[in-house]
Amino acid sequence: MSNSLRDQLLKQGLVSKEQAKQAEKQAKLKEHQGQKTQSKKQKANKAIVDKESISYLAAKAREEEIARAKELNRQKEIEREKKAWWSQVRDIIDCQHVNDPDAEGTYYFLEDKWVRKIEVTxxxxxxxxxxxxxxxxxxxxxxxxxxxxxxxxxxxxPKIVVCFHQAANGRIAEQDEAYIAYPIPDDLIW
Structure with missing residues (x-):
């Protein structure tokens, strides 16, 4: 019972087969052209959106690249400062050290957890x-x-100075009261 309008019109004799075919072709052509224009509109809108998103992504990528470059420059500057400080410290120590090559005694000291020694007079x-x-x-x-x-x-x-007894005077106050009467002699060799 579900005859299409075309079949009903043909049965009634109101339209011929050629007219029905022609009407069907025009309907398909119209539908196809509507799809084409809609597709063109979608493509145009997509192209606009793509251009906008591409420019946005490009700007964002440029900003990220600039941020990475700034961070890299900052790290390089820090490394350059560290190298400069180390070279200054090396120069100071090379010029100011008082090691005696003819030292006859050994001085033991702690560096981290290890006992080290140096030749001293x-x-x-x-x-x-x-x-x-x-x-x-x-x-x-x-x-x-x-x-x-x-x-x-x-x-x-700071980590380059391994033994410096600058707090020796204030250390007495920190000791137990029982040991205050027994100071450690300066010339003690261990």
Whole structure:
């Protein structure tokens, strides 16, 4: 019972087969052209959106690239400063160290958890005990430097000064009261 309008009109004799075919062709052509124009509109809108999104993405990529470049420049500047500080510290220690190649005694000190030693004279041992000398380490070599130099070096690169008894005077107050009567002698060799 579901005859199409075309079939009903043909049965009634109101239209001929050719007219029906022609009407059907025009309907299909109209539908096809409507789809084409709609597709063109969609493509045009998509092209506009694509151009906008491409320009947005390009601008965003440029911003990200600029941010990465700034961060990289900042890191390079920090590395350059570190190298400059290290070279300054090396120069200071090379010029100011007072290591004696003819030292006859050994001075033991703690570096991190390890006991290390350096060759010193008796006078240098006394200066170390009075905090007038300090021990610095560069490339696993130990250097004796005056206290003023040690403070300069410690301000720039703190980990390079491995033994500096600058807090020896204030340390007595921190000790237990039972040991205050028994001070450690300056000339103690262990």
């Amino acid at each position: 008796l006078k240098q041992r006394q200066l170390l005990a009075r905090a007038e000398l300090a021990i610095t380490a560069i490339d696993e070599k130990y250097y004796l430097v005056p206290a003023a130099v040690a403070e300069k070096v410690q301000a720039r690169v």
